[in-house]
Amino acid sequence: DGGITQSPKYLFRKEGQNVTLSCEQNLNHDAMYWYRQDPGQGLRLIYYSQIVNDFQKGDIAEGYSVSREKKESFPLTVTSAQKNPTAFYLCASSTTARTTNYGYTFGSGTRLTVV
Amino acid sequence: GQQLNQSPQSMFIQEGEDVSMNCTSSSIFNTWLWYKQDPGEGPVLLIALYKAGELTSNGRLTAQFGITRKDSFLNISASIPSDVGIYFCAGPIQGAQKLVFGQGTRLTINP
Numbered sequence: 001d002g003g004i005t006q007s008p009k010y011l012f013r014k015e016g017q018n019v020t021l022s023c024e025q026n027l028n029h030d031a032m033y034w035y036r037q038d039p040g041q042g043l044r045l046i047y048y049s050q051i052v053n054d055f056q057k058g059d060i061a062e063g064y065s066v067s068r069e070k071k072e073s074f075p076l077t078v079t080s081a082q083k084n085p086t087a088f089y090l091c092a093s094s095t096t097a098r099t100t101n102y103g104y105t106f107g108s109g110t111r112l113t114v115v
Numbered sequence: 116g117q118q119l120n121q122s123p124q125s126m127f128i129q130e131g132e133d134v135s136m137n138c139t140s141s142s143i144f145n146t147w148l149w150y151k152q153d154p155g156e157g158p159v160l161l162i163a164l165y166k167a168g169e170l171t172s173n174g175r176l177t178a179q180f181g182i183t184r185k186d187s188f189l190n191i192s193a194s195i196p197s198d199v200g201i202y203f204c205a206g207p208i209q210g211a212q213k214l215v216f217g218q219g220t221r222l223t224i225n226p
Contacts, residue, residue, distance in 0.1 A: 104160075108156050
């Protein structure tokens with residue numbers, strides 16, 4: 001079955017360390033997105049990519065970096081420059097031709113905790 | 116920019132009650148999407164609306180696309196424990212291949 005997979009489900013990081021969250025999809029979707037969700041909050045866009053080797057900053061890109069070397073993969077690195085990284089991170093994908101009508105398919109999320 | 120405002124922010128109801136929530140914007144949307152997020156999981160699409168005035172059902176869920184195209188409503192009838200979660204409305208941003216989301220409505224059900 002096609003889907004979008006995030007790993008790991010839970011991640012612990014020491015302050016000052018970089019950490020990379022994985023997102024893989026086998027839906028043949030062109031576009032991929034990263035969102036951050038804080039307790040009791042909505043979804044805030046970090047980065048998105050509409051095509052391989054290209055990506056754009058979202059609303060809260062500071063302290064994060066991404067790459068899109070393959071269509072299937074869109075890893076997110078949370079760098080030490082991110083001052084408050086503890087959050088629930090969601091990856092999503094869509095076909096660029098269908099985003100406006102059918103929305104995204106989301107992964108199951110990664111909960112990052114800084115210890 | 117385009118923003119979506121959901122209300123209420125949270126709801127505490129008894130099992131079996133009906134639920135109503137809404138989403139409004141100062142901008143016109145051509146598509147309205149409603150998602151549900153179970154605790155600790157990613158959101159899942161419930162209903163998509165494409166035409167002003169459209170009323171669409173998915174089981175006990177019914178959503179409506181407002182006539183002004185600036186609002187949408189979601190109703191849940193006869194709530195059950197598995198309805199617990201956060202409900203998000205979303206719409207496509209004009210000129211961009213991405214969605215804007217509301218802040219969500221958190222639904223809690225007392226058995």
